[in-house]
Amino acid sequence: MQTHSFDVVIVGAGGAGMRAALEASNEASTAVISKLYPTRSHTGAAQGGMCAALANVEDDNWEWHTFDTVKGGDYLVDQDAAEVMAKEAIDAVMDLEHMGLPFNRTPDGKIDQRRFGGHTRNHGEAAVRRACYAADRTGHMILQTLYQNCVKQQVEFFNEFYVLDLLVDHDLSRDTIPEGEAVNAVGVVAYDLASGEIHIFQAKSVVFATGGAGKIFKTTSNAHTLTGDGMALALRRGIPLEDMEFFQFHPTGLAGLGILLSEAARGEGAILRNGNGERFMERYAPTIKDLAPRDIVARSMANEVREGRGAGPNKDYVLLDLTHLEPAHIDAKLPDITEFARTYLGVEPYTEPVPVYPTAHYAMGGIPTNINTEVLRDNEHVVRGLFAAGEVACVSVHGSNRLGTNSLLDINVFGKRAGRAAAEYAKTAQFIDVPGDAVDATVAKLEDMRTRPDGERVADVRRSLQEIMDRNAQVFRTHESLTEALDTIRQLQERYTRVSVQDKGKLFNTDLLEALELGFLLDLAEVVVVGALNRRESRGGHFREDFPDRDDAHYMQHTMVYRRPLAAGDATTDLVATDDLTDANAFDFVEAFDGYKLELGAKPVTVTRYEPMERKY
Numbered sequence: 025m026q027t028h029s030f031d032v033v034i035v036g037a038g039g040a041g042m043r044a045a046l047e048a049s050n051e052a053s054t055a056v057i058s059k060l061y062p063t064r065s066h067t068g069a070a071q072g073g074m075c076a077a078l079a080n081v082e083d084d085n086w087e088w089h090t091f092d093t094v095k096g097g098d099y100l101v102d103q104d105a106a107e108v109m110a111k112e113a114i115d116a117v118m119d120l121e122h123m124g125l126p127f128n129r130t131p132d133g134k135i136d137q138r139r140f141g142g143h144t145r146n147h148g149e150a151a152v153r154r155a156c157y158a159a160d161r162t163g164h165m166i167l168q169t170l171y172q173n174c175v176k177q178q179v180e181f182f183n184e185f186y187v188l189d190l191l192v193d194h195d196l197s198r199d200t201i202p203e204g205e206a207v208n209a210v211g212v213v214a215y216d217l218a219s220g221e222i223h224i225f226q227a228k229s230v231v232f233a234t235g236g237a238g239k240i241f242k243t244t245s246n247a248h249t250l251t252g253d254g255m256a257l258a259l260r261r262g263i264p265l266e267d268m269e270f271f272q273f274h275p276t277g278l279a280g281l282g283i284l285l286s287e288a289a290r291g292e293g294a295i296l297r298n299g300n301g302e303r304f305m306e307r308y309a310p311t312i313k314d315l316a317p318r319d320i321v322a323r324s325m326a327n328e329v330r331e332g333r334g335a336g337p338n339k340d341y342v343l344l345d346l347t348h349l350e351p352a353h354i355d356a357k358l359p360d361i362t363e364f365a366r367t368y369l370g371v372e373p374y375t376e377p378v379p380v381y382p383t384a385h386y387a388m389g390g391i392p393t394n395i396n397t398e399v400l401r402d403n404e405h406v407v408r409g410l411f412a413a414g415e416v417a418c419v420s421v422h423g424s425n426r427l428g429t430n431s432l433l434d435i436n437v438f439g440k441r442a443g444r445a446a447a448e449y450a451k452t453a454q455f456i457d458v459p460g461d462a463v464d465a466t467v468a469k470l471e472d473m474r475t476r477p478d479g480e481r482v483a484d485v486r487r488s489l490q491e492i493m494d495r496n497a498q499v500f501r502t503h504e505s506l507t508e509a510l511d512t513i514r515q516l517q518e519r520y521t522r523v524s525v526q527d528k529g530k531l532f533n534t535d536l537l538e539a540l541e542l543g544f545l546l547d548l549a550e551v552v553v554v555g556a557l558n559r560r561e562s563r564g565g566h567f568r569e570d571f572p573d574r575d576d577a578h579y580m581q582h583t584m585v586y587r588r589p590l591a592a593g594d595a596t597t598d599l600v601a602t603d604d605l606t607d608a609n610a611f612d613f614v615e616a617f618d619g620y621k622l623e624l625g626a627k628p629v630t631v632t633r634y635e636p637m638e639r640k641y
């Protein structure tokens with residue numbers, strides 16, 4: 025076992041992690057730990073753009089951007105955070121520009137901008153050109169640019185190191201913290217893929233930037249590695265997760281595959297059509313049609329299919345039509361995604377419409393933070409020295425539905441804030457001793473799994489999880505579908521205790537790591553479903569067919585899920601309680617499972633300028 029000490033340890037080398045590293049390493053000794061080689065992080069797969077009200081091609085301002093973000097998130101957005109993001113967007117784009125990012129240009133040499141879903145002029149009048157982009161490889165350019173600058177600045181990377189535990193001086197999943205006493209981050213435990221060796225990283229500040237968790241679903245745009253590690257590690261230490269029931273289903277995944285075709289296609293003029301050739305979005309969002317926010321478009325598509333107006337032999341998808349666009353325009357603005365349609369579906373987008381269907385895309389929820397990226401352990405207190413930014417975090421700027429291009433922005437704005445805050449904190453903080461038994465539980469678990477002679481297969485358990493989540497917790501949800509999903513997840517949790525791996529070796533044992541990642545997925549799926557069961561309303565990406573309206577009286581609040589040990593005598597509260605809903609009981613049930621329970625709490629939404637209104641486009 026090796027130990028290291030750094031002022032700041034950043035977990036994750038995607039956009040958020042590397043943007044944080046650029047800030048922190050100016051001021052403090054900084055290490056970045058990543059399970060992937062940095063440029064393989066999912067940020068590199070982002071296609072369409074990063075928004076900022078630069079007003080380079082049309083009148084625009086940050087206040088309109090803030091409003092669109094709040095309305096797009098169906099008013100569950102914390103408005104102070106949205107305001108920070110929209111204001112700091114302009115500098116975030118300029119920072120990247122100065123680092124050398126090759127944005128597309130207008131004829132007079134400014135950064136070009138294009139339309140994207142839900143971004144409008146003057147509070148909804150018409151779609152506005154707010155997304156800065158580099159063809160349909162914006163994320164690739166951001167990731168490469170940040171990495172090159174990290175190399176230039178000699179940031180220290182630990183690549184193909186898997187963080188398997190977060191060390192804190194009070195385990196909140198076990199201990200009650202007396203009023204006035206602080207909880208501090210101590211460091212992390214990591215597993216070196218190449219050698220199988222365990223490393224302890226002691227740190228004054230720890231930044232989690234581990235990205236999303238799309239792999240809880242079968243049909244997803246997310247990379248195989250997006251298994252929600254950071255969220256699950258926080259949950260297991262008793263740190264709450266916020267708003268996990270809100271998952272974004274992106275309208276245009278390649279049908280049957282889930283591979284993403286960016287919203288930039290519709291931003292450049294592509295149109296969605298049903299099996300009858302009708303431009304159905306005119307019925308659902310008369311003003312901005314195909315450029316309505318993703319939750320609305322995804323639901324409209326699923327509805328067309330359910331009502332028998334789908335396309336194809338089984339009428340189970342709709343069509344994205346680019347055939348009226350000039351091939352030269354497609355080649356200049358959308359080269360990669362049109363190539364995906366050719367490669368994976370054998371469809372020629374110049375002349376044929378592309379089969380598409382919603383695909384699990386983005387976790388709106390995550391580890392709760394304040395606008396300075398400090399992690400909250402409840403509604404009032406932070407964990408000192410612990411920060412989170414990017415898709416792993418919930419600030420919350422996306423509320424119940426994220427607008428396209430707001431995530432590449434989020435990772436840059438809050439990544440930068442996290443790096444600064446972590447370095448600043450480290451200036452005055454002291455290292456905290458790592459307890460002698462810090463790695464025992466992690467090592468025991470690894471060894472147990474690696475050496476178990478036979479048992480459940482990882483791929484089988486994972487497939488069952490992903491299938492039930494696709495079937496029962498996707499665009500449409502009901503009490504029945506979610507209860508069935510929860511039952512299945514509990515059975516899978518039980519099977520997971522007997523999981524074994526084929527590779528019994530110590531070097532490059534990816535088999536073993538996939539088994540650990542499956543544990544994270546199961547824990548998070550459970551939180552998603554419990555949150556969804558409790559939220560008996562429809563808002564943003566969470567649509568309950570049995571409660572189709574938004575219910576601000578009871579649910580204009582963030583969901584906080586805490587994992588706690590099950591004490592003797594703990595009662596499992598019934599999940600139903602549909603007819604006696606009061607403000608007081610909307611968030612107070614407990615879900616118990618073998619050895620632990622999930623407790624639900626609520627956190628108020630920060631409202632500054634915009635009172636909730638009906639959401640129409």
Ligand SMILES: Cc1cc2nc3c(=O)[nH]c(=O)nc-3n(C[C@H](O)[C@H](O)[C@H](O)COP(=O)(O)OP(=O)(O)OC[C@H]3O[C@@H](n4cnc5c(N)ncnc54)[C@H](O)[C@@H]3O)c2cc1C
Binds near residue numbers: 067068233254386
């Ligand atoms: C196909 C696709 C297209 C998209 N297009 C857009 C777009 O056009 N515009 C937009 O705004 N958003 C887009 N998004 C969303 C956006 O790209 C992501 O939300 C964002 O890039 C996430 O960045 P991140 O830094 O938080 O995480 P990631 O880029 O996912 O990085 C996570 C990092 O954490 C590390 N990590 C994870 N677990 C561990 C562990 N246990 N130990 C060590 N390291 C770990 C990984 O190695 C990785 O380096 C898109 C997403 C997808 C999937």
